[in-house]
Amino acid sequence: MVLVFSDNKNLTFEMLSKASELAKNLNKKVTAVIIGKTDDALAKEYISFGADKVFVAETNLESFKAEEYTDILGNIVKETGAETILIGSNKNGKELAARLGGKLNAGCVIDSNNIYLKDKKLTAERVVYSGNAIAVEQFNSTPAIVTVPSKAFDRLKKDDSRKGDIIKKKIDAEKSTSKILKVQEMKTEGVNVEDAEIIVSCGRGFKNKEDIKLVQELADVLKGKTVGCSRPIAADMKWLPEECWIGLSGHKVKPKLYIAAGISGQIQHIAGMRDSGIIVAINKDPDALIFKSADYGIVGDLYEVLPKLTSAVKEKMG
Amino acid sequence: MNIIVCAKQVVDVSEMKVDPSTKKPILQGVAQKISDIDKNAMEEAIKIKDKNGGKITVVTVGPSDAKERIKELLAMGADEGVLVTAPDNIDYHMTSTLLAEAVKKIGEYDIILCGEASIDLFSGQAGPRLAGLLGIPQITYAQSVNAEKDKVTADRNMGDYAVTTESTYPALVTVTKEINEPRLPSLMQILGAANKPIQEWTSDSLSSELKPMVETVDLKGVSMERKNIVFQNDLDKSVTKLVDSLAKEGALRG
Ligand SMILES: Cc1cc2nc3c(=O)[nH]c(=O)nc-3n(C[C@H](O)[C@H](O)[C@H](O)COP(=O)(O)OP(=O)(O)OC[C@H]3O[C@@H](n4cnc5c(N)ncnc54)[C@H](O)[C@@H]3O)c2cc1C
Ligand SMILES: Nc1ncnc2c1ncn2[C@@H]1O[C@H](COP(=O)(O)O)[C@@H](O)[C@H]1O
Numbered sequence: 001m002v003l004v005f006s007d008n009k010n011l012t013f014e015m016l017s018k019a020s021e022l023a024k025n026l027n028k029k030v031t032a033v034i035i036g037k038t039d040d041a042l043a044k045e046y047i048s049f050g051a052d053k054v055f056v057a058e059t060n061l062e063s064f065k066a067e068e069y070t071d072i073l074g075n076i077v078k079e080t081g082a083e084t085i086l087i088g089s090n091k092n093g094k095e096l097a098a099r100l101g102g103k104l105n106a107g108c109v110i111d112s113n114n115i116y117l118k119d120k121k122l123t124a125e126r127v128v129y130s131g132n133a134i135a136v137e138q139f140n141s142t143p144a145i146v147t148v149p150s151k152a153f154d155r156l157k158k159d160d161s162r163k164g165d166i167i168k169k170k171i172d173a174e175k176s177t178s179k180i181l182k183v184q185e186m187k188t189e190g191v192n193v194e195d196a197e198i199i200v201s202c203g204r205g206f207k208n209k210e211d212i213k214l215v216q217e218l219a220d221v222l223k224g225k226t227v228g229c230s231r232p233i234a235a236d237m238k239w240l241p242e243e244c245w246i247g248l249s250g251h252k253v254k255p256k257l258y259i260a261a262g263i264s265g266q267i268q269h270i271a272g273m274r275d276s277g278i279i280v281a282i283n284k285d286p287d288a289l290i291f292k293s294a295d296y297g298i299v300g301d302l303y304e305v306l307p308k309l310t311s312a313v314k315e316k317m318g
Numbered sequence: 319m320n321i322i323v324c325a326k327q328v329v330d331v332s333e334m335k336v337d338p339s340t341k342k343p344i345l346q347g348v349a350q351k352i353s354d355i356d357k358n359a360m361e362e363a364i365k366i367k368d369k370n371g372g373k374i375t376v377v378t379v380g381p382s383d384a385k386e387r388i389k390e391l392l393a394m395g396a397d398e399g400v401l402v403t404a405p406d407n408i409d410y411h412m413t414s415t416l417l418a419e420a421v422k423k424i425g426e427y428d429i430i431l432c433g434e435a436s437i438d439l440f441s442g443q444a445g446p447r448l449a450g451l452l453g454i455p456q457i458t459y460a461q462s463v464n465a466e467k468d469k470v471t472a473d474r475n476m477g478d479y480a481v482t483t484e485s486t487y488p489a490l491v492t493v494t495k496e497i498n499e500p501r502l503p504s505l506m507q508i509l510g511a512a513n514k515p516i517q518e519w520t521s522d523s524l525s526s527e528l529k530p531m532v533e534t535v536d537l538k539g540v541s542m543e544r545k546n547i548v549f550q551n552d553l554d555k556s557v558t559k560l561v562d563s564l565a566k567e568g569a570l571r572g
Contacts, residue, residue, distance in 0.1 A: 063481075066446060066456055066458070067455055067456065070450065090477060090478075091458070091459060091476045091477050092476065094441075094442050094443075094446075095442065095446040095456060095458045096446075097443075098410075098441070098442065098443040098444075098445070098446035098447045098450070099446040099447065099449060099450035099456060100450065101410065101411070101414075101443070101447050101450070102414055102446070102447035102448065102449070102450025102451040103450040103451075105411065105531075106411075106531065107409065107410075107411060107530075107531030107532040108410060108411075108443060108447070108532070109532060110441040110442065110443050111440075111441070123535070127540075128438065128439055128440070128537075129329070129331045129334055129343060129438055130331040130332075130437070130438075130440070131540060132331060132334045132336065132343050132539065132540060133334075133336075133342075133343040133537050133538060133539050133540055134537070134538045134540060135534050135536070135537055135538075136534065136535050136536035136537070136538070137532050137533070137534055137535070138532065138533050138534075138535045139531065139532055140529070140530065140531050140532070140533060141531045144532075176455050177455055177485055177486050177489075178455035178456075178457065178483055178484065178485035178489065179483065179484045179485070180481060180482070180483055181471070181482040181483065181484050182480075182481070182482040183479055183480075183481050183482075184479065184480045184481075185478065185479055186477070186478055186479060186480055188478070198569075222570070231495070235475070235494070235495070235496045236496050242475075242477055242478070248440060249434075249435070249440075256569060257564070257569045266332065267331055267332045268437075270542075274540075274542050277569070278564070278567060278569050279544060280560065280564070286548070286550060291546065291548050292544075292546065293542060293544060294544055294545075294546065294548075295544050295545040295546070295547065296545065296547050296548075296549070296560055296563055296564070297546075297547070297548040297549065298548070298549050298550070298553075298556045298557065298560055299548060299549070299550035299551075299556075300550070300553050300556065304553060305553065305556075305557065308553065308554065308557045309557050309560070309561070312557050312558060312560075312561045313561055313564075313570065316561050316565055316570060317570055
């Protein structure tokens with residue numbers, strides 16, 4: 001049995017397609033898991049995206065806590081005898097998968113965007129060394145746990161005629177001694193850097209939050225409208241929301257055009273944008289690392305370069 | 319308060335190269351260092367000790383030359399080091415089991431600090447896995463930590479959400495890079511670290527018959543080739559040349 005779980009339904013849709021493929025090759029079935037309140041509409045959607053069965057673990061947990069979710073998922077794994085477990089690779093999913101690995105004494109690979117069978121063994125590839133290499137990881141034992149980031153796999157075409165069982169069960173979770181005191185939704189601007197065709201990114205070369213309008217204006221004339229940033233801008237300064245953060249620990253992007261202004265080009269930033277079509281760098285330091293990862297670069301002060309570039313692009317595009 | 323910091327020795331990924339003929343990453347001869355965020359974990363441990371008193375033990379699972387790296391953390395302020403010597407290419411099941419056994423052997427502990435992820439493998443797996451093995455709460459991605467006598471509270475960056483979590487002891491906390499600025503030890507501290515104890519335990523002595531559940535069967539190098547055309551000096555000309563180049567490549571048609 002191939003088990004699929006994420007608290008993000010879009011991740012589940014995408015994983016169901018890979019799960020179906022693996023299940024076919026293994027001659028097994030796919031079960032999608034829902035933890036929380038019964039949601040028949042969602043369960044049906046999971047079936048139309050490839051699940052043979054949906055297991056609803058009914059709980060009245062208010063928010064995600066890794067200890068409790070691990071306990072519930074662990075019980076489902078034992079009850080269903082699942083050999084392969086795919087978990088959505090958001091932050092909740094990663095800490096859940098890792099803890100589950102510890103609890104079940106199971107192998108676990110985090111963040112795999114390529115999963116297949118080789119020599120009949122489950123094999124998962126993942127990026128390592130900040131993008132310098134891809135490790136091919138093979139499981140020697142079951143259950144095998146793999147977490148899958150968004151956009152790794154395309155979802156199947158939705159087929160509403162597919163049939164499947166929906167199993168509902170009350171599952172008790174071990175009470176954890178930790179307590180969630182507050183959950184606050186982070187402000188978002190609905191930016192989707194992962195789908196953007198053109199991204200203009202800013203880094204610590206910007207002196208004030210207001211100056212970010214310089215990248216915004218360039219993004220606007222490029223009709224990309226998408227602004228990205230390095231980790232410090234989102235995580236330290238909080239000048240831009242999380243969704244703009246690009247890199248190893250942020251979003252992985254592959255626009256046709258990526259412009260980095262005031263970004264030094266540390267490998268952890270490059271890890272998020274190295275698959276871009278054309279990379280342009282603007283930096284006042286001629287020795288900045290970013291120029292090594294760029295197709296085109298301008299050495300100069302971004303406060304002078306960006307306005308000039310914006311008007312030159314405007315003129316060119318007419 | 320007994321504080322344990324899990325710190326990993328890693329290759330400096332920014333120094334890595336890919337062999338042009340084999341297309342494999344070259345790992346030999348690359349400088350080794352303590353994984354960046356583990357220094358943030360160390361710094362946080364010092365802050366917790368300064369506030370509550372206690373002892374800081376650093377634990378590393380790694381090759382025997384990792385002893386040199388542990389000394390850096392002793393210089394920062396750890397009281398004692400433990401190096402669990404392990405063969406190369408062990409998996410997370412083995413690493414975490416060895417960490418768990420080392421923690422049990424150390425005995426008393428209130429709080430275990432890890433990095434949110436290691437700089438070389440970037441899994442964020444070892445911490446939560448260890449918490450699962452020990453059966454203790456895990457507080458991940460902490461951006462600030464407040465450790466009091468009988469409980470610890472942390473503000474966590476969970477991406478779409480900011481979550482505040484509280485736990486009694488023992489608990490495992492993984493910290494982010496933003497939590498603090500790791501201190502640079504003074505020369506006196508570096509010299510003083512030479513007298514601090516580092517225990518060396520073999521992996522066999524902690525857990526016999528450990529076998530990997532996941533094996534790295536291949537490591538494929540990824541190289542990035544770029545044009546590296548850099549315009550400088552005359553700014554107006556540079557901008558014109560850039561825009562012309564982008565137009566020629568069709569990058570300006572939205
Ligand atoms: C585990 C880990 C994960 C990480 N994940 C990420 C990640 O996902 N994304 C990420 O971005 N980083 C990440 N980092 C951080 C990364 O290592 C760098 O610290 C970060 O990318 C640096 O951001 P920056 O380039 O904006 O700032 P800096 O390195 O400070 O660079 C600023 C640049 O601006 C230039 N500059 C200054 N003023 C001007 C001016 N007026 N005009 C033009 N140029 C100017 C400077 O020359 C410099 O090159 C991670 C680090 C670790 C340890
Ligand atoms: N070999 C190791 N020895 C000690 N601590 C480790 C080791 N590997 C990982 N860790 C800890 O686990 C964290 C996450 O590592 P990783 O799961 O590799 O991303 C690190 O920041 C360390 O705190």
